[in-house]
Amino acid sequence: MRVGPSQDEIRRQNLGALLRYVHVHGATTRAELTTTLGLNRSTIGALTADLAGAGLVSEGAPKETGRAGRPSLVVRPESERVYAYAYSVEVDRLRAARIGLGGAVLDRREVDRPRNLVAGEAAPLLAGAVKEMHQSVAADAVCVGAGVAVCGMVRRDDGLVRLSPTTGWVDEPIGAALAAELGIDVPITVGNVADVAAFAEHARGVAAGCDNVIYLYGDVGVGAGIIAGGRRLTGHGGYSGEVGHMVVVRDGQPCECGSRGCWETEIGEHGLLRAAGRSDARGPDAVLAVFEAADRGDARAQTAVRQAGDWLGFGVANLVNIFNPEMVIFGGAMRDLYLAAAAQVRSRLNSIGLPACLEHVRLRTPKLGDDAALIGAAELAFERLLADPLDAA
Numbered sequence: 001m002r003v004g005p006s007q008d009e010i011r012r013q014n015l016g017a018l019l020r021y022v023h024v025h026g027a028t029t030r031a032e033l034t035t036t037l038g039l040n041r042s043t044i045g046a047l048t049a050d051l052a053g054a055g056l057v058s059e060g061a062p063k064e065t066g067r068a069g070r071p072s073l074v075v076r077p078e079s080e081r082v083y084a085y086a087y088s089v090e091v092d093r094l095r096a097a098r099i100g101l102g103g104a105v106l107d108r109r110e111v112d113r114p115r116n117l118v119a120g121e122a123a124p125l126l127a128g129a130v131k132e133m134h135q136s137v138a139a140d141a142v143c144v145g146a147g148v149a150v151c152g153m154v155r156r157d158d159g160l161v162r163l164s165p166t167t168g169w170v171d172e173p174i175g176a177a178l179a180a181e182l183g184i185d186v187p188i189t190v191g192n193v194a195d196v197a198a199f200a201e202h203a204r205g206v207a208a209g210c211d212n213v214i215y216l217y218g219d220v221g222v223g224a225g226i227i228a229g230g231r232r233l234t235g236h237g238g239y240s241g242e243v244g245h246m247v248v249v250r251d252g253q254p255c256e257c258g259s260r261g262c263w264e265t266e267i268g269e270h271g272l273l274r275a276a277g278r279s280d281a282r283g284p285d286a287v288l289a290v291f292e293a294a295d296r297g298d299a300r301a302q303t304a305v306r307q308a309g310d311w312l313g314f315g316v317a318n319l320v321n322i323f324n325p326e327m328v329i330f331g332g333a334m335r336d337l338y339l340a341a342a343a344q345v346r347s348r349l350n351s352i353g354l355p356a357c358l359e360h361v362r363l364r365t366p367k368l369g370d371d372a373a374l375i376g377a378a379e380l381a382f383e384r385l386l387a388d389p390l391d392a393a
Contacts, residue, residue, distance in 0.1 A: 011047075012388055014039065018047050020386045022057060022077050023102055024203055029062065031072040048075050054390055055081055055142070056101065077102035080138065084381035085146040087126050088193065088373040089174065091115065091166050091219045092283055094122060096129035097371075098137070099378035101144075101385075103204055105371060107133045119161065119172035127181035144385045145186045147377030148174055149193040151221060156238025159190030165256035166220040189380040193217055194241055196376030197331055197366070198225025199232060203379060206367035210326045214319055215366075216243070217373075218334035219284070221256070222264040226323060243319060244268065248311070266311040269333065275304035287333055291340045309341020313348025320349065320357050327362045331372060335365045 005013070017037055022028050034044050051057045059073045079100030088095040090113065097108040109129035113122065152164025159175035175188045191199075198207075198215035207213045213227040222244030226233040234240050244264030245257050252261025253271065265271050273281055276290045277300050293301035316328055330338035338345055342363075350358065366372050 012390070014043070015047055015050060015389045016387055018044070018075075019051055019056060019077075019389045022075050023382065023386060026102055027074050027076040029072040029074050030059075033075065048073075051075075051389060055140075056385075056389055079104040080106065081141050082144060082385075083137075083141060084144055084378045085130055085133075086149075086374040086377035086381065087146070087178070088149045088377060089113070089122060089126075089167065090151060090193070090373075094125055094129075095374060096126050096133070097374045097378070098130075098133050099375060101382065103375055103378070105374070107136065108374070109133060116168060119169060119174040119177050123174065123177035123181045126178060130182060143184065143186050145381035146178070146182075146188045147196070147380035148178065148188065148190045149196045149373040149377040150174060150190060151193050151217075151219065151223070153239045153242065154190050154192050156234060159188070161190070162239070163257070187381070187384060189377075189383075191377065191380050192223060192225070192238075192241060193373045193376075194223035194331070195225040195232060195234060196380060197368075197372035198227055198329070198376070199379050200368055200372045200376035201329055201331075201366055202227045202230075204368070204375070205372060206329060206364050207327050212323065212325045213327050213329065214316075214323060214325045215329045215331055215372075216316070216334045217332045218244070218264070218268055218337070219332050220264075220269045222268055222334065224319070227325075228323065243315065246315065246318070248314065263311070263315045267308050267315070267334070267337065271311075272304055272308050272337070275307055276301050277304075284333065288336065291336055294340065305337070305340050306344050308337055309344030310348050312337055312341065313345035314352070316345065316363075317349045317351075317353040320361055321352075321354050324357050326360055327364055329364050329366055331366045338363070338365065 030044050034041050057075050059075055062071050062074045079102045082101040083098050086097045086099050092113055093110055094113045095110045098106045100106050111125055150161050151166050153162045155162055161169045161172040161174055175190045179188050194215055194217035201207045202213055211230040215225040217223050224241040224243040226241055246263045247261045248263045249261035253265040254260050255262035255265050269287055273279055290301050294305045368375055
């Protein structure tokens with residue numbers, strides 16, 4: 001005989017649903033929560049009281065109502081009091097931020113990252129940034145966890161970075177190294193940068209309301225975060241989304257993964273700089289210089305941008321045919337390439353994309369910009385709290 005959920009389980013689910021809604025949507029009236037969550041007013045009142053008692057939300061009168069009668073109380077996330085630390089390990093920089101419940105970026109730090117820096121050397125730099133930020137944190141504030149975004153293949157079970165060709169990492173335990181440096185007793189979750197950025201844009205960015213999304217992130221390498229049916233598609237071990245390693249040119253340029261002709265060898269940093277005759281240069285500034293030269297009329301730079309844009313459209317068309325997304329978002333260096341070569345991208349997409357798959361797809365740039373990775377990393381950290389607010393608080 002099947003036994004349904006207990007009253008306590010139902011209450012915890014409702015607490016999580018209410019806190020998640022306020023976390024994503026910000027200050028919300030009790031009336032809106034009643035309508036959205038499908039619960040009665042007394043239940044909403046009891047739930048908000050529980051969350052307020054735990055220090056997760058506060059309640060107060062709206063600043064302006066414009067209506068007669070008693071206004072509905074507004075429930076707000078306690079962003080200053082409840083927070084997570086977020087880290088982004090990128091090819092040329094390390095970033096850290098303190099992000100409050102509700103997605104507010106409260107503080108941030110950034111340092112340059114030498115490209116040969118291993119996890120054991122990166123962890124002290126990230127921990128140092130956190131210790132700086134922690135000096136301004138109120139004594140009664142609560143850190144609920146930390147999230148790390150990394151350019152590379154991350155094992156879901158324990159956060160081990162199995163392979164990150166663009167940073168040179170192989171089987172690097174960045175989460176464990178960071179925990180040892182920080183010395184704080186909070187869970188640290190590690191994820192792929194494209195995956196967590198997709199998570200953030202889907203929750204509170206340009207893809208809010210879209211259940212099928214591809215977020216392309218690029219620098220030296222290229223990866224994708226995939227939302228399918230409203231859920232992150234991470235694969236069996238957590239390694240899905242390595243679209244930059246689709247082989248598009250048989251016996252093409254060597255790739256840092258060990259193969260040849262991967263998509264990222266044509267649209268990533270090395271491919272663009274090679275085509276522009278600037279193979280000796282590297283880094284985001286060198287890539288932007290190619291786009292600026294193309295704008296000024298440099299013929300070789302223009303050819304390089306058009307060629308990379310054509311390859312970008314080629315790969316996107318294949319992804320659109322496979323996943324049938326509502327939206328494709330171009331982040332990182334892919335944003336700059338898309339904006340510089342939108343005509344080539346759309347032309348190639350329209351020429352080989354299946355008409356049925358193209359009917360509703362939209363091409364967009366991130367609403368959250370470079371913060372998508374940090375906010376997404378924080379979202380990983382908040383998941384435990386949102387799943388069971390009173391247990392994790």
